[in-house]
Amino acid sequence: MFKIRSMNRDQKRLFWAAAAVIGMGVFFTxxxxxxxxxxxxxxxxxxxxxxxxxxxxxxxFGISSGELPSPTPRQLEAGEAIRAMGAGALPLLMEDIxxxxxxxxxxxxxxxxxxxxxxxxxxxxxxxxxxxxxxxxRWRAAQGLAALGPAARPALPELERLLLxxxxxxxxxxxxxxxxxxxxxxxxxLTNSVQPQSEWSGMCAIWALGQHPAVGTNYIPFLIxxxxxxxEGTAEGAIEVLGxxxxxxxxxxxxxxxxxxxxxxxxxxxxxxxxxxxxxQAAPAVPFLEAMTNNVAVKDAALQALxxxx
Numbered sequence: 001m002f003k004i005r006s007m008n009r010d011q012k013r014l015f016w017a018a019a020a021v022i023g024m025g026v027f028f029t030x031x032x033x034x035x036x037x038x039x040x041x042x043x044x045x046x047x048x049x050x051x052x053x054x055x056x057x058x059x060x061f062g063i064s065s066g067e068l069p070s071p072t073p074r075q076l077e078a079g080e081a082i083r084a085m086g087a088g089a090l091p092l093l094m095e096d097i098x099x100x101x102x103x104x105x106x107x108x109x110x111x112x113x114x115x116x117x118x119x120x121x122x123x124x125x126x127x128x129x130x131x132x133x134x135x136x137x138r139w140r141a142a143q144g145l146a147a148l149g150p151a152a153r154p155a156l157p158e159l160e161r162l163l164l165x166x167x168x169x170x171x172x173x174x175x176x177x178x179x180x181x182x183x184x185x186x187x188x189x190l191t192n193s194v195q196p197q198s199e200w201s202g203m204c205a206i207w208a209l210g211q212h213p214a215v216g217t218n219y220i221p222f223l224i225x226x227x228x229x230x231x232e233g234t235a236e237g238a239i240e241v242l243g244x245x246x247x248x249x250x251x252x253x254x255x256x257x258x259x260x261x262x263x264x265x266x267x268x269x270x271x272x273x274x275x276x277x278x279x280x281q282a283a284p285a286v287p288f289l290e291a292m293t294n295n296v297a298v299k300d301a302a303l304q305a306l307x308x309x310x
Contacts (some may be wrong), residue, residue: 041088043081052140054078060139061131062206065240079147080140096141099134140176146181160189176208211239243274249281260288269301276305
């Protein structure tokens, strides 16, 4: 009979890795192909869920203001399909944006089992981002609502509520993303959420404006004010979004330059990178960036910015 204890350390690691891969493969296969059928609107013979999977950009986990979105032809086609479905898609998208995993569901029971029985390096590897199918459903719903745009306005009060409702696997990120596409009222909900008592909501609001440049560029003064937020995450996000937009240099460049002489190296570095995106328009910041090259903590960011500006 095969005995695990007779194996050496490398063989044990290989055994547990193989067992975990097989187990996770079975789990994700069941998770992906199971689920109750529902009455969905159809476009070109394909149900809403099919189009939502094509719209999915795989960014269900976390937020990042590192780059502007660049939709693929496949995603653009899916957006058109969802808009063609119109109001018929809205109730199902709102149902999906409330999706959250069952604490006693299979994924979470597997997670607890893996922590108790598998080596830590395996458990952390397979559950590193803690993103389950319910999180992906919520994210696809947010993308679908954003594709609907003004047609999703009836959902605005509920999305605003979700933006400020923090619970386990809540819909804050998804609500923010959708609200940015619902006109001035939706954007107003985002700007009003940047408060010290709702830090994650504010960070998601800044990120959502950055994900929709056609909307976000109308809120440059708000983004400038957000760079002074006591929440470092909010301030960092606002700096990054202003750099991505590289618009209204007359106001933004001076606002970002003031961070170059600050004591917070993280904010200084992000401001330098953001200024670099303005190219020659950021020339007034050059003396401050040159001074930063003497600081090892921000030297690389300053050199990168100087290269782009010059």
